[in-house]
Amino acid sequence: xxxxxxxxxxxxxxxxxxxxxxxxxxxxxxxxxxxxxxxxxxxxxxxxxxxxxxxxxxxxxxxxxxxxxxxxxxxxxxxxxxxxxxxxxxxxxxxxxxxxxxxxxxxxxxxxxxxxxxxxxxxxxxxxxxxxxxxxxxxxxxxxxxxxxxxxxxxxxxxxxxxxxxxxxxxxxxxxxxxxxxxxxxxxxxxxxxxxxxxxxxxxxxxxxxxxxxxxxxxxxxxxxxxxxxxxxxxxxxxxxxxxxxxxxxxxxxxxxxxxxxxxxxxxxxxxxxxxxxxxxxxxxxxxxxxxxxxxxxxxxxxxxxxxxxxxxxxxxxxxxxxxxxxxxxxxxxxxxxxxxxxxxxxxxxxxxxxxxxxxxxxxxxxxxxxxxxxxxxxxxxxxxxxxxxxxxxxxxxxxxxxxxxxxxxxxxxxxxxxxxxxxxxxxxxxxxxxxxxxxxxxxxxxxxxxxxxxxxxxxxxxxxxxxxxxxxxxxxxxxxxxxxxxxxxxxxxxxxxxxxxxxxxxxxxxxxxxxxxxxxxxxxxxxxxxxxxxxxxxxxxxxxxxxxxxxxxxxxxxxxxxxxxxxxxxxxxxxxxxxxxxxxxxxxxxxxxxxxxxxxxxxxxxxxxxxxxxxxxxxxxxxxxxxxxxxxxxxxxxxxxxxxxxxxxxxxxxxxxxxxxxxxxxxxxxxxxxxxxxxxxxxxxxxxxxxxxxxxxxxxxxxxxxxxxxxxxxxxxxxxxxxxxxxxxxxxxxxxxxxxxxxxxxxxxxxxxxxxxxxxxxxxxxxxxxxxx
RNA sequence: GGGCGGGUAGCUCAGUUGGGAGAGCAUCGGCCUUACAAGCCGAGGGUCACAGGUUCAAGCCCUGUUCCGCCCACCA
Numbered sequence: 001x002x003x004x005x006x007x008x009x010x011x012x013x014x015x016x017x018x019x020x021x022x023x024x025x026x027x028x029x030x031x032x033x034x035x036x037x038x039x040x041x042x043x044x045x046x047x048x049x050x051x052x053x054x055x056x057x058x059x060x061x062x063x064x065x066x067x068x069x070x071x072x073x074x075x076x077x078x079x080x081x082x083x084x085x086x087x088x089x090x091x092x093x094x095x096x097x098x099x100x101x102x103x104x105x106x107x108x109x110x111x112x113x114x115x116x117x118x119x120x121x122x123x124x125x126x127x128x129x130x131x132x133x134x135x136x137x138x139x140x141x142x143x144x145x146x147x148x149x150x151x152x153x154x155x156x157x158x159x160x161x162x163x164x165x166x167x168x169x170x171x172x173x174x175x176x177x178x179x180x181x182x183x184x185x186x187x188x189x190x191x192x193x194x195x196x197x198x199x200x201x202x203x204x205x206x207x208x209x210x211x212x213x214x215x216x217x218x219x220x221x222x223x224x225x226x227x228x229x230x231x232x233x234x235x236x237x238x239x240x241x242x243x244x245x246x247x248x249x250x251x252x253x254x255x256x257x258x259x260x261x262x263x264x265x266x267x268x269x270x271x272x273x274x275x276x277x278x279x280x281x282x283x284x285x286x287x288x289x290x291x292x293x294x295x296x297x298x299x300x301x302x303x304x305x306x307x308x309x310x311x312x313x314x315x316x317x318x319x320x321x322x323x324x325x326x327x328x329x330x331x332x333x334x335x336x337x338x339x340x341x342x343x344x345x346x347x348x349x350x351x352x353x354x355x356x357x358x359x360x361x362x363x364x365x366x367x368x369x370x371x372x373x374x375x376x377x378x379x380x381x382x383x384x385x386x387x388x389x390x391x392x393x394x395x396x397x398x399x400x401x402x403x404x405x406x407x408x409x410x411x412x413x414x415x416x417x418x419x420x421x422x423x424x425x426x427x428x429x430x431x432x433x434x435x436x437x438x439x440x441x442x443x444x445x446x447x448x449x450x451x452x453x454x455x456x457x458x459x460x461x462x463x464x465x466x467x468x469x470x471x472x473x474x475x476x477x478x479x480x481x482x483x484x485x486x487x488x489x490x491x492x493x494x495x496x497x498x499x500x501x502x503x504x505x506x507x508x509x510x511x512x513x514x515x516x517x518x519x520x521x522x523x524x525x526x527x528x529x530x531x532x533x534x535x536x537x538x539x540x541x542x543x544x545x546x547x548x549x550x551x552x553x554x555x556x557x558x559x560x561x562x563x564x565x566x567x568x569x570x571x572x573x574x575x576x577x578x579x580x581x582x583x584x585x586x587x588x589x590x591x592x593x594x595x596x597x598x599x600x601x602x603x604x605x606x607x608x609x610x611x612x613x614x615x616x617x618x619x620x621x622x623x624x625x626x627x628x629x630x631x632x633x634x635x636x637x638x639x640x641x642x643x644x645x646x647x648x649x650x651x652x653x654x655x656x657x658x659x660x661x662x663x664x665x666x667x668x669x670x671x672x673x674x675x676x677x678x679x680x681x682x683x684x685x686x687x688x689x690x691x692x693x694x695x696x697x698x699x700x701x702x703x704x705x706x707x708x709x710x711x712x713x714x715x716x717x718x719x720x721x722x723x724x725x726x727x728x729x730x731x732x733x734x735x736x737x738x739x740x741x742x743x744x745x746x747x748x749x750x751x752x753x754x755x756x757x758x759x760x761x762x763x764x765x766x767x768x769x770x771x772x773x774x
Numbered sequence: 775g776g777g778c779g780g781g782u783a784g785c786u787c788a789g790u791u792g793g794g795a796g797a798g799c800a801u802c803g804g805c806c807u808u809a810c811a812a813g814c815c816g817a818g819g820g821u822c823a824c825a826g827g828u829u830c831a832a833g834c835c836c837u838g839u840u841c842c843g844c845c846c847a848c849c850a
Contacts, residue, residue, distance in 0.1 A: 079847080086850085104850060151849055159850055168848045228847080241848090273778070277845075280777075284846090372845085405843095440798085441787080447779085447844080451786050457798050460812050471809030516788070520797075535809075543808080624816095630804085631816030637805055668807075721794085728793095733830035742793055742831095749794075 041348035042341045043301045043315050045389065050302075050313045054250045055290075057302075057311070061163075061170040062289050064242035065232035066188030066202075070293040071246050072232060073337060074286065075377055077239050079228040086225035087210060088155065090218045091116055093130040094141055100125075100133055101220055103155040105227055106165075107213070108205040111138055111194045112183035115161040117172060120146040122157045136218045137209065138195055145176045164243040182243055202240065247291040247300060247334065254384035255285045261383060267393045270513050274372060274400045281376050290337045297335030305329055343381035346394035363390055367397040375400065399513050402441065404448045420450055432573040433459035439572050440519040461523060462576055465569070468531050469580040472562050475542045476555060479586035483556035485604040489541075490619075490659060492557040493612035495534040498525060499561055500606045503597045506568050519572055526565060533620065534561075540665055559586050560605055564597045615655050618689065619663060622656065625687030625694045626667040632710050633685055633703060640670040644684075646677040647692035656692070683770060686711070686763040688756045704771045711764045718757045725750040 049055040063072040087107045090099035100116055116133050118125045132143045149172055150159045163173030164182040173180060185191040190200045197205050213219040230239035259282040261267050262275060269275045291300060303312045307326035312318050320327050341348070350359035364386070370379060379398055386394035404420075426434050429452075437455045441448045488496070502525040509517035541547070541554045563584060570577040570591050581591035598606065626643055635641070643663075647653050656663070656674045664672050677693075683702045684695040728734050728746055735743060 102850080106850090149849095154849060161850095166848080166850080168850080171848090227849090277778075280846080403844095449786075451799090453799050454786065456812085460810095461798095463812055464810065467810035467813085469809085474809070512790085514790085517790090520788075524797085531810085532814090536807095536814095539808085627815060628817090632803095634804065637807070637815075724794095728831080731830060735830080737830045738793075745793085 037351065038341065038348055039298060040315075041344055041352055042298045042336065044353050045344055045348075045385065046301055046336070046340075047313055047315055048389075049249065054253065055247060055313075056250065057245060057247050059243060059245050060248070060289075061165075061167040061241050061243055062246050063230060063239045064186065064244065065235060065237060066184075066186065066240055067235045067237040068232060068294070069186055071244065071289055071291060072239060073289050073339075076233045077230040078233050078236075079230055081226055082229045084225050084227055084229070086155075086223040087213075088220035088223070089136065089160075089213055090220060091133040091136060091158070091160070092218075093128075094132045094134055096128075096130040099218075100144070100158040101156040102158040102160040104160055105225060106206065107209045108190070108197075108202055109162040109165045109183070110135070110160055110209065111190070111197060111205075112162045112164050112181040113138075113142055113160045114163055114173065114178040114181055115143050115145045115176065117145050117147045117150050117159040117161050118157055119148055119150040119152045121148075122150075122152050124157055136216065137212055143176075143178075145172075145178075147172050147175065166241050170243070180243055184240060184242070186242070186244075188240060246289050247302075249288040249290055249340075251285050251288050251384065254388055255282045255380075257387040258282060258380060258383035261387060261393050267383065267396060267398060269398045269400065271400065274375065274398075277372075278375060278380065282380060288337075290340045291332075291334035292337055293334055297338060298341055300332040300334050300336060302332040303329040304332070339377050339381055342378055343385040344389075345378075346382055346386050347390050352389070364393050365395045367399055368395040369399045369401060371403050372400045373403065397513075402448045404438070404450055425450075425452070425455060429455045429459040430462060432462050432576050435574070436461065436519060436572050439515045440523070442515040442519075461527065462573060464527055464531060465573070466576060466580070468526070468535060469562065469583070471535060472558055473583055476559055476562075476585055480552065480556040480559045482560060482605060483553040485607075488553065488557065489550065490612055490616060491534060491537045491662070492554060493609045494616040495530065495561055496557065496605055497607065497609040497612050498529050499564055500608050503564065503568060503606065507596075507598065522565075522569055522572065526569070530561065530565065536666060537662055540661065557605070559584070563587060564606070566591060567594050567597055570594070618652065618691070619656070619659055621689040622663055622692070622694055623667045625689055626669070626696060629685045629687060629696050629710075630668075633698075633706050635698075635701075637668060640668065641696050641698075642671045643667070643669050643673070644681060644695040644697065645672065645674045645692050646680075646695070647674070648677055649691050652691045680763075680766065686760070688759045688763075690752060693759055702767075702770075704767055707767050708764065708771070711760055711767065715757065715760050715764065718753055718760070722750070722753050722757060725753065 046055065063074065063077045064070070065072055084105050086103050086105055088101055088103045089107065089110065090101055092099050100118070102116060104110065113135055118128075128144070130144060132141050134140070135142050145161070149168065150157065161169045161172050161178065163170045163178050163180040165184060170180070172178070181193050183190055183194040183197075184202050188202045190197045190202065190205050192198055194200075194205070197208060200208060210219065210222075231237065232239055259279065262269060262278060269278055301313060301315065303314070303318060304310070305312070305321035305324060305326050306328040308321060308324040310321050310323040312322065312329065317331065318329060321329060344352075346365065347359060347363050350356060350362055352359055368379065368382075375398075382394050386392065422434065433455055436458045438448075440458065441454065483492075502521055505521040506518045509515070509521065538554050538558065541550055544551070562580075563586065566577045566581055566584070570581075574592070578591050581587050581594075587594075622643075622645065626641070629635070630637065630639075630641070645653075645656055647656070653674050653676070656672075660672045660674070663669065681695050681697040683699050684697040685702065685707050686696075687694045725746060729750060
């Protein structure tokens, strides 16, 4: 309720909602009350700015919506390129033959013309003697003025001047002391100044004026003309520039400070590209029209004395006029632009103008996360007001997130009706899946086209996490103490090292606001390292009751890894992680109150372990190699294979020996034999990994064609890579100019691939020989 | 008219300081293997929009062209 009342713009939303609920909406403004505290802040700001001369009232051309009957700020006007017409009209000279021809897209405004302007240096009008023209249809004599605003290259160089209905003409009018004749009233109808056209709607009037001109032969031609037409952001009707009295904020001095704060880096805008947009806008900012002729909103705290006309701006309604003592004072009926009060949000919601503890703690804040579409409406104005009234920036970082667009890349909006309801997506795929998707999509500087398939993919991820937790709880029936870091198995050391790396990646990504990187790192870790490898690897240990010490140690690691992973995931997957956390034996309290991993306290378990990663990677290579053979050779998973590994390295052999059971289990082997390189098995499929060759003997069932094709394919890939590497290494410039470590890396890679190539070549020859002998 | 962003696998998109082109989905082949068929294992697929330039080396830097999207603007 507070929020709704607070954002006065939402008044229309409230009414619409009530109408949908069947309520009648004959409320008057008196019944619509503002939150007292917020209202006080708004009045305080208004009064202070007024006293400093930064708020003034004046007659200006503003954007006016005839349907909503209210002024609009520049930002509330949406420009749309439309096919219109350019009407060329003859204005007969007075006291001289001939006309001046002017062009306009809005002929109905000619009824309010008070001059015709030409450029002072326009050669075409050098001989012009006449000082005025006779305004057609109105038969009013209006002066010819010279003003260098006129663009000589446009049309005939003659410009009709309508100060009451065009912002530029208004400026010209001021320079030349022209009268301002309003011909269109606030409803968009022609008023009494429009002569015989009075009462016509502005668009009907356009037709009528054109027809009248045509009959008098004053219409030269009508051209097709594309031009931007302003529309009301709320009701979409064409906006009319209109002369009226409004309240303005003089933003110059405020904008200067707001500009400076970003230039000096006191407030950073992320991604940086938006800073340029911010600068452009702040440097060209115009005074801000803050009065609105609607009833919902903060009423402007200004009173006019009916007796003497004195204007009083004050916190509370004055009893008497300070000038003449009259008691007849009427309050301004206009209310403030919703963004005026929104601009005060960082401090008005904290109890300002009182020096509350809340205000002390939360001003300024660390970061504001928002969409670019609100950068000017809100962010820039919070900056201006914050710097002015709090003398400090309201926030240190402004993170501009991506905007979710529809499948056509269009911005979603209620009025366009292309909104994808998040609740619908949530119903279908779950809140966590939806949230994770948004994080995964949130690459910087780019908008998001919502893709249901991506959401579905991440729903699978949530499900995977849930199942991994279920598996863990089958074994984790009680809280486990942290295991001895010095006495861990290789897979334990490996997963902890990978976890450590993931924590660092996630932390760094979050620090840089790269949410997609953080989500991606977690996705890979959970699915492809934790689930695909670690959980599979530890199954024998968990099911085997003969070594309780090893089981306890592994369970301890599992619990820690799961716990840390949940903590990392929680900001992305709040609900499911909380649910799992609750079931985790070793955790108490809510996960949302847990500490994010690596919070400064040293942790003996959470360390990078390069040796473990290298060793584990080799074991995984062996397994993947065997799986590849099985897959490519179309061997049924149920077929139990034998495997031989040849390696010249004692350390490699010893490592593989130690983890023989692991490999046998994961690769679904009958046996694994590790030896020094020696006689090769007769009929076998082969895979080559660094420092070792894996043979899968397939006595009697080796498909020679398939194995030949498999090896040839592998060789083809190698050849391609080797050609590139060889070319590089034979380039003297490369050897001379590239950094030594890069060259060394290339050499190592070349050596490794050459060796691999040699081995595969040898194996290919053996297979071919086998074929020949068969 | 000005400014900004983008064109990378069939689709949606990553690619941080220039040195091995990636993910998810989709596709193809094989699997109900004791957490998960919303799953597991394996595989195929790209002249990084186009044309130049800088560099030993360009998806990445520079110039131009082209297509798409967005924002801003008072040329009547």
